[in-house]
Amino acid sequence: MTSQPTTAPAGEVSSSTSPAGPAQAVEPLPRDTPPRLTLRQRLSRWDVRFSPYLYVSPFFLLFLVVGMFPLAYTAYVSVHEWGLIGGKGEYVGLDNYRAIFADRYFWRAMRNTVSIFLLSSIPQVIVALAVAGLLDTQLRAKTFWRMSVLIPFVVAPAAATLIFGNLFGDRYGLINGALGLVGIDPIAWHVDTLPSHIAIASMVNWRWTGYNALILLAAMQAVPRDLYESAALDGAGKVRQFLSVTIPMIRPTMIFVVITSTIGGLQIFTEARLFDNVGLGGSDRQWQTVTLYLWELGWRLRDLGMASAVAWLLFLFIVIFALVNLAVSARLGAGGRK
Numbered sequence: 121m122t123s124q125p126t127t128a129p130a131g132e133v134s135s136s137t138s139p140a141g142p143a144q145a146v147e148p149l150p151r152d153t154p155p156r157l158t159l160r161q162r163l164s165r166w167d168v169r170f171s172p173y174l175y176v177s178p179f180f181l182l183f184l185v186v187g188m189f190p191l192a193y194t195a196y197v198s199v200h201e202w203g204l205i206g207g208k209g210e211y212v213g214l215d216n217y218r219a220i221f222a223d224r225y226f227w228r229a230m231r232n233t234v235s236i237f238l239l240s241s242i243p244q245v246i247v248a249l250a251v252a253g254l255l256d257t258q259l260r261a262k263t264f265w266r267m268s269v270l271i272p273f274v275v276a277p278a279a280a281t282l283i284f285g286n287l288f289g290d291r292y293g294l295i296n297g298a299l300g301l302v303g304i305d306p307i308a309w310h311v312d313t314l315p316s317h318i319a320i321a322s323m324v325n326w327r328w329t330g331y332n333a334l335i336l337l338a339a340m341q342a343v344p345r346d347l348y349e350s351a352a353l354d355g356a357g358k359v360r361q362f363l364s365v366t367i368p369m370i371r372p373t374m375i376f377v378v379i380t381s382t383i384g385g386l387q388i389f390t391e392a393r394l395f396d397n398v399g400l401g402g403s404d405r406q407w408q409t410v411t412l413y414l415w416e417l418g419w420r421l422r423d424l425g426m427a428s429a430v431a432w433l434l435f436l437f438i439v440i441f442a443l444v445n446l447a448v449s450a451r452l453g454a455g456g457r458k
Contacts, residue, residue: 197424198217198426198431199212199213200212200425202424203422203424204424216426216428216429217429219426220426226410226430228408229409229410229412230410232313232317232408232409233386233411235314235317236317236320236385236388236392237382237385239321240320240324240325240385240388241381243325244325245377247325247329248330249367251269251330252340253366255269255333255337256366257358269333270330272327272329272330273327275327277327278390280323281323281394284322284326288315288319289309290310290311295307296309311406313406316406317407319395320388320395324388332377332380332381335373335376335377336370336373338373339369339370339374343365343370351364375446375449378449379442382438382441382445383442386410387411387434388409392408392409392412410437411434415427417430
């Protein structure tokens, strides 16, 4: 018997190949291609993508010119013999750093810098916080008081230092005159180490406390007033509100003030330079800071190689101090949140 050929049902396609050849494959439908962007649309996309970088680029370019380049060039000078008149000498490696570490005046300048920094920055931040808290209350003529605390910052540092130099005079100073009225012996402000540090720190505090107070006041103004109302309903007084509401809410600004005070406190120059007529930090360098020591090396001894080495050591010293302050502030902030 011969089998009859079967036909495929209607609607089905046979997969078998016909004698004429293989079946033709079905081509997929073409995908939709994105429309080609016009030049204006491309410029708009580039504007969105690159405009933020162009807006901030002037700062970074200026920072490279006035910040990074002098820093790198100072590092280059610090490893050479470099005179103020003769210019570049031979490469000496780390000899300038070794000579500085062996100089007793460098370590005395480091001690004086840390001492003046502690006597100025710590009381400065505390008093600025208290002044900002008072200015944040409902005072009469508060605009006048807010402007008044900024007056010391506007006064020229040289004028303020000369006034304080006479105020802390050894023989005819106003403070020694007041101490004599109550039977206290006069203090040798320009001879003894600690009194000279206190005098210089008082100049720094007088000039910068109001400036920092206004920064803290701006942060206090941004604290929501609802928090104070809720604290008052819970029975918290003004002092308790300040400690439990104000300080935690302005903690980032306080960290900023602490960091800037640290940087400025370790770079004290004008007040120490003008505290006496010679400007070397005392007869035995009682109040000579690191910046004064750098100035003496660079402009009096005309050794720019050693002066550059001191500048780099001061830079590293400030970075370490700033990182320690940042870590301590962060730890205190975490403890306060807990």
